[in-house]
Amino acid sequence: MTILGEFALWMALPISFWGMTMGFVGGRYGRGDLVLSAERSVYVVFGLLLIASLGVIQAFLADQFQYWYVANYSNRELDTYFKIAGLWAGQRGSLLFWAVILAFFSSIAVFQNRRRNREFMPYVVGVLQGILAFFVVVLLFAKVNPFERLGFTPPDGAGLNPQLQNYWMTIHPPTLYFGFTAFSIPFAFAIAALLTGRLDSRWIVVTRRWTLVSWFFLTNGIIFGMRWAYEELGWGGYWFWDPVENASLLPWLSSTAFLHSVMIQENRGMLKIWNMSLVLLTFLLTIFATFLTRSGLIESVHSFAQNTEIAMIFLAFMGSVLAGSVVLILYRLPALRSENQIESFLSREAAFLLNNLVLLGAAFAVLWGTIYPLVSEAITGQAVAVGPPFFNRVNIPIGLVLLALTGIGPVIAWRKASARNLKKNFLLPLLVGAGVVVIFLGLGARDGYALATFGLSAFVLTVIVVEFWKGTRARARIEGEGAFAALLHLVGRNRRRWGGYIVHAGVVMIFTAFAGSAFDREIRKVLNPGESVSVASPFGHTYSLVYEGISSSREPNFDRWVALLSVEKDGKPQGALTTERRFYRVNRQMITEVGIRSTPLEDLYVILADVEDFEGMVTNNPDAQRIVVQVMVNPLVAWIWYGGLIITVGSLIALWPGPEAGPRSRTARQGAAETETDLVEASA
């Protein structure tokens, strides 16, 4: 199977070039037979890359350490679960994984459009196969072939990085990769639209749906990554402005911008060049993210390889994509002119435009901070990293502006808002927001940013709740429906809008959780059995933890030391909490597994910072029980995960296929059904 996998990878090279060539040639000369062959080649490349991926997994499962990749990312005792995840644990496998998911999405896109958007498809296939060909070339010729042999077979592998031996690791990278790769489809359609000159609304309709798919996976991938960092890195936080975290945030920012500005193009026929550029930019950023993650160019908790060939190939690819797309946009400039102009700065268009500028501003700041070490190294010869303080200083104010716009956008009128409109819709939310600020001030909160976040969050949530309430009420009144039915029908009728509002509510929760970190409490203490440590939470509770003892055990892949603490909250027993350290023998690495007791208001987060005498522990020496614990109380962290769930629900509502997906029923009610379908389609 592994040999066959290697063979399939080589075979994917000519086939993807075939598909790329046939797509472009067939499109240019109107040859349907060549186009059909090109479309079929997409399915073939997917099959081949799937075989190659299975080959890699098989090599992991069978402990075939003669392969460099397996020898460096696995060992005999590794869990089967993590051996399968070995496919995306390192640079080589994850590049293959990236390619196979892209081929998967490409196959879906080709299949979906067998009878639709035919004018675009030759070029869409050409572009997608071009991207696939690039990845296959990288895999085969940039010294990152997962099937490379060592020339000898070591008795055991070097093991998987212990921090990756966590179940979030098995779902966080694939989710992100789904998000990155899915964005190739909007890019391919954008290029096809530029090449064919069909720059009307057609490509936008296809593109925004795929963008939402990509955005959905990106968002979840980023949140899963935060969860992984929170549980596994053991420093009490979830976001460190690490280059790779930043790299995943960049396309998220620009695709979020696109999802908003595309609405202006649909409704007002404006911003066509801008939207085209955002698609291009987002695609480049997904490639950049993959590149940054897997080139090891910038030091990060994620990157494991230093390889200049791959850096050069990636840069060349990004450079040519950029140059080609810019030329195409310039060539089509006359067709991309706006049909309308912004009429007033007090309008939804203006709010959306501002949202775009702010999102891109954030993206630029993050990008600059991320590549700054490289820039400074090139200029001064010394790599200077900018840390979290820089990112926080820049991005917190930007985030607050965005939060405010989240509340303003939905209720300000298109075109030109009148003073009455503003007063009517903003008075209540503003009062609620101000009220929340006053309450928190009264409770003694003094952190300006946190206060602003709480106030703005309350403002936005009020706007959203009022929208739902007014909409439901109007519908219930007009239709004579019950409140629940009215709400369901309201959402069903314009899924994209109401799904979007739900997403906003999730985003607000996450922002609130971020603000909670301003009130973190932390204490570090040396403990002997029977001794206790107390920490006061910002919500006024007092946790006291009594150290009961420590035990050690030998697991297949690691040794572990587990400290047991009993927890009391305001004097009431809350059960026990364990926190541990693990020593992965093959990797010779010590890591912590934190103990977390999570409630909606705050998390109790206990790190086993040190064990006095590891060896003594093993020999059961009664005097060797002393440990160092770090106890943290992190308020509101759980709301990040709740917010993530709400975002998932909202984006699924927005994504849910409308009636246009099914065959239209040709009944006597056809006229009605079609108008409704059309309207929903136009809004979906």
Added chain:
Amino acid sequence: MELIAAVLLVIVTAVFLLQPILAGKAAPLVSPQAEPTEAQFRKRVALQQLRDVEYEYAMGKLGDADYRSLKSRLSAEALAAIRAEKEEEGGIHGDAAAVAEASEAELEREIALLRARISGGPFCSDCGRPNPAGARFCAHCGASLGAPAVSDSSE
């Protein structure tokens, strides 16, 4: 074993990819299903916006003055789009005045339809035209509308 699989893989791929060219089997280069034209798309967007305005007015988000001014602008846009659509359909030979008249009639129909959709009135199963909420017989052709309306806008 793996050699056989590899050879098979090559043969199957080659047949699959070359068959369209050798047998002259072609993928369509224009969509067989009618796709909405740009004018139709613009019309839909304008009508969708009109519906939103009606809704927002009903929700109490828009004042009377805002409602009227937005509505007249959007109606003008929808009218322009409908006119463009008519011209697309009938070619440019049609009499301009006739096109304008037909477009206005259509916009009126569409708005009536929108209103009916918002108020949830039934559609006639014979002539397909909208009726006011609660109607039992079609106001246009007199056919029975069956049980009073249950809106199907849940999609």
